[in-house]
Amino acid sequence: MDTTSSTIGFAGDLDDPWVAEIARALSEFDPIPWGGMGADLPGEAFRAQSQAGVGILVLHRSRLTEADVARLEELRREAGPAGWPRIILCVSPYVRYAEIERLSGLVEMVVPEATAAETLPRQLERMLGQASPRAKRVADAIPVEVVSSDYELRQVLREACARAGYRTADAATLAPDPDADLPGYPRLTVWDVPVLEPRWEERLERRGRLGPVLALLGFADRSAVSQARNAGAAACLDLPCAMDDLIDALDRLARLATRPRAQLAHPTPPAPARGARTRPRTARRLQAGAE
Template sequence: MVANQIDLAFSGDLTDPWVVALRDAIRTPSLRAIGEELPERWPAGPPPSVLVLHRATLSVAEADRLRRLRDAERAPRVILVAGPHARYHQIMAWSGLVDVLLPEATAGETIARHLGQANAPRVAPQRPVPIALACRQWELGRLLEDALGPAGYAPRRERDDPLLGPEPWVAWDVPVLDPDWSTRLAMAAQRRGVIALLGLADRRTVATARAAGAIACLDLPIDPDDLIFVLDRLTAARRSVPSRRDSSHPHRPRSFDRQSRVRTP
């Protein structure tokens, strides 16, 4: 899915590879870069309809500038991607100024869901698509089960083992405090697509999960719609690849190879 017919502006430090990856996840020809700092006022002409901000820190001065811009006529919808140095009290001060707040490390997975293309009706899979849920937390597993079923997926609960089951995908509640979690992820990724659910994900954790073979990384606590969005993307990618199986990994569709991975630095 890509943003379509959206006048979208992006502000962030494009010398930072993570910020570049976030910008690249916004696949729309109408994207305008407006620099690392917000302007005092919008340039001549209509303001953007959506403004995406990446900020490593959140200052009071820039919050005031954003407030003035939003008080102008036809104020844009604002999506804030907060970096690792943003403090809780700063985020709370900004929360009333933005429409969507996303964590930096996993924003690239789901930002397209928030850019306005979600106005198009979602097309559910024609047949229930199986997915395993390897969750240590009973409540998390129940939450995801309740959301995935009506969305056209067939979730099956497993214990905390991403290797178990024949499903082509597994959403794994990764025990990031266990020293061998990346090894377990790498083993599972050899035979199926692993969506890593990471508690309080940061750049290092996401980079480690990606290097181990995760096809997507989402933050915990999770919005189930984010997982549905990622699964919809993977399902669409799988349909676009000829139905052939890797003889060495009978349950791993070939669509999990490089063309279906979303890369993050």
């Protein structure tokens, strides 16, 4: 079966800036947008992906009720085993585990919304059978420092980076100015961010001046990711994370490290104004394709 011909749909509330940012991160896959459905599940999106033969549907849900689960089960019966699309369920922290567990036989994977913009492109490449491009030997020239107070986690992360071809070092804490005169800068940093400690944003901002920082967050919700990005994180992942996601993020940051500093900033979706609904330009383009 030629999975490279799969059609990809994206269903979510594109009026939500965070959801629109996730959709923008998938723009290279040319997803078919299904937005503006409010609280209802977009039944037409499931049917369209089923009719496409080999369909993949990225479905974002801020809430997932028992009625939603029942509706998905009904749509699955209508489509039948051969017509059911491969579903990536992207969820907020407000979605309860009980509902996710009930959907285990209906969806291919579940990803948290806070870091979906970082991880979904690699997941789609895997599902489509596409090889993710490596950093083209940039990895040999840029050192990576793994920082975590957890010794075992630090060693696991360092070993994964070394296997991917990066020259690695590790430390228990983030030094304010670690050997800044060493050759090979900018360096990459993988930091297990202690978000419960005071002034972590200041430490992140200082380290970000030396090179891109991949922030690992113990609980990566919208607020924590926004704080980390605003403090200078070039990418954010949840902990625990898949090592493939870690290396994919590092490869992208390694390529970015050779570009001007102004291009390293990761856009943070703005919070919608109270009493108003905003629609970023990317979301408008996606929405226009669905109307």
